[in-house]
Amino acid sequence: MEVPILKQGEFLIAMFQAALSDADLENLRRGLLQQVVKFRSRGVIVDVTAMDVMDSFASRTLREIAHMIRLRGAETVIVGIQPEVAFAMVQLGLTLEGVSTALDLEEGLAYLIEKSKMTD
Amino acid sequence: MAKRETSTKDSGTRNNAAAELVMSEAPSELLRELVAHLRQNRTQLREEWVGRISETRLLTAMTKEEIFAEATSVYDSYVEALETETFEALQAYARNLSERIIPRGVETHEVVGIVLLLRDVLARSLFAKYQADFNKLNRILDAYEPAANRIANTVAVGFVQERERVIRQQQEAIRELSTPVLQVRERLLILPIIGVIDPQRARQLTEQLLRGIRTNRAKVVVIDITGVAAMDVTVANHLVQTVEASRLLGATVIVTGLSPEIAQTLVTIGVDLGKMNTVGDLQGGIEQAERLLGYKVMAVAEPR
Amino acid sequence: MPLGEIRVAINSDQDIVSARQEGRALATKLGFSGVDATFIATAISELARNILAYAGKGEIVLRAIHGSGDGILVVASDAGPGIRDIPQALRDGFSTSGSLGLGLPGVRRLMDEFEIKSRPGHGTTVSVKKWTR
Numbered sequence: 313m314e315v316p317i318l319k320q321g322e323f324l325i326a327m328f329q330a331a332l333s334d335a336d337l338e339n340l341r342r343g344l345l346q347q348v349v350k351f352r353s354r355g356v357i358v359d360v361t362a363m364d365v366m367d368s369f370a371s372r373t374l375r376e377i378a379h380m381i382r383l384r385g386a387e388t389v390i391v392g393i394q395p396e397v398a399f400a401m402v403q404l405g406l407t408l409e410g411v412s413t414a415l416d417l418e419e420g421l422a423y424l425i426e427k428s429k430m431t432d
Numbered sequence: 433m434a435k436r437e438t439s440t441k442d443s444g445t446r447n448n449a450a451a452e453l454v455m456s457e458a459p460s461e462l463l464r465e466l467v468a469h470l471r472q473n474r475t476q477l478r479e480e481w482v483g484r485i486s487e488t489r490l491l492t493a494m495t496k497e498e499i500f501a502e503a504t505s506v507y508d509s510y511v512e513a514l515e516t517e518t519f520e521a522l523q524a525y526a527r528n529l530s531e532r533i534i535p536r537g538v539e540t541h542e543v544v545g546i547v548l549l550l551r552d553v554l555a556r557s558l559f560a561k562y563q564a565d566f567n568k569l570n571r572i573l574d575a576y577e578p579a580a581n582r583i584a585n586t587v588a589v590g591f592v593q594e595r596e597r598v599i600r601q602q603q604e605a606i607r608e609l610s611t612p613v614l615q616v617r618e619r620l621l622i623l624p625i626i627g628v629i630d631p632q633r634a635r636q637l638t639e640q641l642l643r644g645i646r647t648n649r650a651k652v653v654v655i656d657i658t659g660v661a662a663m664d665v666t667v668a669n670h671l672v673q674t675v676e677a678s679r680l681l682g683a684t685v686i687v688t689g690l691s692p693e694i695a696q697t698l699v700t701i702g703v704d705l706g707k708m709n710t711v712g713d714l715q716g717g718i719e720q721a722e723r724l725l726g727y728k729v730m731a732v733a734e735p736r
Numbered sequence: 737m738p739l740g741e742i743r744v745a746i747n748s749d750q751d752i753v754s755a756r757q758e759g760r761a762l763a764t765k766l767g768f769s770g771v772d773a774t775f776i777a778t779a780i781s782e783l784a785r786n787i788l789a790y791a792g793k794g795e796i797v798l799r800a801i802h803g804s805g806d807g808i809l810v811v812a813s814d815a816g817p818g819i820r821d822i823p824q825a826l827r828d829g830f831s832t833s834g835s836l837g838l839g840l841p842g843v844r845r846l847m848d849e850f851e852i853k854s855r856p857g858h859g860t861t862v863s864v865k866k867w868t869r
Binding site: 331332333334335364365366367368369394395396397399400401403404405 | 749750753757770771778781782785841843846
Binding site: 593596600604632639 | 804
């Protein structure tokens, strides 16, 4: 399944779809990192609005993505977690600890811009 | 039910009696025969039934016209259930009917009452028709009774289930009303919790808050539990989950009004209070929230 | 209307997605709220994931059930190595930790009823139920 990765200035936006299999998530992880390197992006927004379920594997993948991207000196912010998905996640104990989150694309961008100003 | 002189209806007795009875018709044939009779006499039986309903003062919440309209549908569904010997359609009809009459204030005993009245009216009609042939009457009633009783059961259960569903809905609505999520400033929500919280209410609060964060695009939430006397471990855990889930939606939570007892409960379940954003009282919490949101409090210069 | 049984064979990671999609569809049909349907789908995802991770293959069965209201039954079974220490697997650390192991306490929290049968060498069967409120 192809996941669109858009470039917004010095940031990348990845729109995760619903029904992503483990293999899809693995490919995404690698693909995203490649793009960060290629474009020397300063930040990545992962938009999970379309994901109707976030289980332990998805949660772990998101944390790994954030970790790897930070190793390249860039920030990651996860946006668009739906209220019911967030509720289900915390029941499973998945809190995405250590990963920045924001409500939506707009908030995510504002966060990244703020963050890059601080590191300028 | 019409009185008859029969012994018990178990199959053992029936087998013994088989030598005496002439089993000329199969049970389904009998059913067809009695269904035909009930259809033929539909108008008059239905009238008789509606008459009995008013006599016994049932369905007083409905007008005569409404009763007549519903009576027609019930009668037809009843006979159809007898004929097809399937009850899914009847179940669906019962739920549908209940949905309509519950808001009118119709109660369980009325619904059970009118179905039993119909059962009796029809049984008497069968009795009147077949009374000359005692054996035939027995066989007809043997075919009718179990089906009629199952119908009464299906309708009653359908009504009760619908009633319970309505009551649950109403309780949920009341719970929601009693705990509003307030938008006080832009991007700031306040959730004052008062009274006793059981796990169900806690779950509802969390749902409401998360939806509120999304709708109001809140960045800070102040949950005030000054009005909460005590919290068991389950509910305390819900509070922690609410804080964590709010963060996933990009909102920071400040908990105010934490009593020493509740603080102790949280520590017991392994919460690091140092990590949780807590402030003594609601006012302090709102000020903290405003600071987080970047609001500055400025002294207003007096005009000269 | 009786809905019968839905069986999803779990052999690959794609099957995890299928199982939870079937679960959500059935839950929605039974009248579960959006939140509950998401809880059910998430629980199914975790159970299917366990099957793949620990047994390599297994099956998820979904069924509509009736009590005082409607509900859903999910049975996740495999012929894998089984769980040696069930109480340990169910130990509920409310404080969030990084490693989740089997995630069974979480699945139990998401659903209303939870039952597990497992013996080393004899596979595992987890049955969970949720009722419409």
